[in-house]
Amino acid sequence: MRKRVIASAAATLGLLLVVPAAAADAGPGAPGIGDPYYPTYGNGGYDVTHYDLDLGYQPATDTLTGTATISATATQGLTSFDLDFALTVSKVTVDGRPAGFASSGEQELVVTPARPIPSGRHYTVAVTYSGVPSTVQRYGFTSWQRTPDGGVAANEPESAWWWFPSNDHPLDKATYDxxxxxxxxxxxxxxGLLLSRRTKGGWTSYHWRQDAxxxxxxxxxxxxxxxxxxGRTRTGVPVINAYSTDLKDPIAANARASVERTGEIIDFLSGYFGPYPFDAAGGYVPNVPTHFSLEAQTRVFYSPATFxxxxxxxxxxxxxxQWWGDSVSLERWSDIWLNEGFASYAQWLWSEHEDQGTPQQLAQQVYDAHPADDPFWTVEPGDPGPQNQFDDAVYDRGAVAIQALRDTxxxxxxxxxxxxxxAAHRHGNGTVAEFRRLAEQLSGKDLGGFFTTWLYTAAKPATFPAGS
Known part of the structure; x- marks a missing residue:
């Protein structure tokens, strides 16, 4: 912060000359972070380090109120910057001073601070808001699911807009309260971890912290x-699981029989992927009608339909x-194979552990099940396009490619x-190109042709196992 001083006329003139120059170096932050699949997702000009969310939720009306306090560092001089958000905003401050704000497009909240923010400056923005999330649609959908006794925020690649303003892209990771x-x-x-639970005046407050x-x-x-x-994993990581009390058998019983093995499965996967990367683990099964599950960090969202x-x-x-996607996140959504291919391959490793088929056998089954003219092979796992980002081929063809890499x-x-x-990208980001370089380094092989065939060609590879 500039100190206020009493200066001579000459010094004052010098200051007047400096200020416009500094202001000239500032400009609006970009309304997108640069992802080719989702050009308006995320934002430019700053890096978030922490989200502190103070929320109130009334299930009877599905009304959410809150103030999000966001700690960030400017990566350029900023006359304004964007946040991704869909609810109604009533107040914004930047470093405690009232700031201008306006909605733009589907999810852009444009914030104009009272004075420009210099590049490199740490600053804090507080956004006060409210809304009924389940009634708010963006791009034709909502990521907030209403339940008989509450609500759930879970979706990919976007869900934050319906409950807190953010720089909504995996490139800008942060810690949370x-x-x-x-x-x-x-x-x-x-x-993360539940730090406290307090009841007063008919309301109960929960404080969760994600410090990775x-x-x-x-x-x-x-x-x-x-x-x-x-419960706990073998290495002492606390496991917290939650099951909606509305669930009925056999769904309820099957969910427990599956999710209660979380600690055991983490211990197993640690043998392949290295130490579990977080200080908490678990999952929850709410009473929702959706059919997908989501790798929410340390607290997986499971649809009852999967059980x-x-x-x-x-x-x-x-x-x-938790290793492939959460601790090591993609840099752009076209790198989705690094998430879904390896998570699907982990299912095959677990299948082998449970004596239900080896990865080689399961990969061969997928390869044989899809003839050369099957559209399955037209999706390129290494760059599937936004319309095919969650196509079965990204998961299954992607996992076959991993077994083929193992064979190679x-x-x-x-x-x-x-x-x-x-280990190399713990709590960071990575790309398919970086993964290929590491595979080449460890194997001593040129894998350019392999990656082209298995990840970037819209056709069935001629042979499997690779090289046979």
């Missing part, structure tokens, strides 16, 4: 009535993401690779 007030008798579930960097889409919130269980039978395979998939470089290099990648 989530404070949620709900009517007594309701529970609030979020990421976390992408915005991996932040989750669930309010409702849950049965909560606690028509006991399904530890989906648990293995989502827990593998051999078990020794492959198993080293499975641990080296999460």
């Amino acid at each position: 989530v404070n949620v007030r709900v009517p007594s008798g309701e529970q609030a579930i979020s990421n 960097p976390q992408a915005t889409y991996l932040a989750t919130l669930a309010v409702g009535h849950f049965d909560i269980t606690r 028509a039978n006991v399904n530890t395979s989906v648990v293995a998939h989502e827990l593998a993401h 470089i051999g078990d020794r290099a492959f198993l080293k690779l499975l641990k080296a990648w999460p």
Whole structure:
């Protein structure tokens, strides 16, 4: 902060000459972070370090109120900057001073501070807001799911807009404090560790903390009535699981039989991927009609629909993401294979552990099940396009490609690779190109042709196993 001084006329003139020059170096932050699949997602000009969310939620009306205090550092001089958000904003301050704000496009909140923010300056923005998230649609959908006794925020690649303003892209990861007030008798579930639970005046406040960097889409919130269980992994990581009390058997029983193995599955996957990267683990199963699950960091969201039978395979998939997607996040959404291909391959590793088929056998089944003219092979896992980002081929063809890589470089290099990648990019980001370079380094092989064939060609590879 510039100190106020009494200066001579000459010095004052000098200051007047400096200020416009500094202001001239500042400009608006970009309304997108530069992702080719989602040009308006994320924002430019700053880097978020921490989100402190102070929320209140009334399940009876699905009304969410809150103030998000965001700590950030300007990466350029800023006359204005954008946040991604969809609810109604009533007040914004920057470093305690009132700031201008306006909505633009589908999810842009444009903030104009009272004075420009110099490049390199740490600053704090506080946004006060409210809304009924389930009624708010952007691009034709909502990522907030209403439940009989509350609500859930969980989706990919976007869900933050419906409950907190953010720089919504995995390139800008941050730590979180989530404070949620709900009517007594309701529970609030979020990421990380539960630091406190206090009841006063008919309301209960929950304070969750995620102290490892976390992408915005991996932040989750669930309010409702849950049965909560606690345990630990073999290395002492606390495991917190939650099950909606509305669930009925056999779904309820199957969900517990699956999710309660979280600690065991983490211990198993740690043998392949290295130490578990967070200080908390677990998952929750709310009463929602959706059919997808999501690797919310340390607190996986599971759809009840996945538990028509006991399904530890989906648990293995989502827990593998804690390494592949959460700790090591993609740099752009075209790198989705690094998330989904390896999480799907982890299911095959777990299948082998459970004596239900080896990765080689399962990969061969997928390869044989899809003839050359099947559209399955037209999706390129290394760059599937936004319309195919979550296509079955990204998961299954992507996993076959991983087995083919194992066949090509051999078990020794492959198993080293499975641990080296999460270790090298822990709590950061990575690209497919960087992964290829690491695979080449560990194997001593040129893998350019392999990656072109298996990840970037819209056709069935001629042979499998690779090189046969």
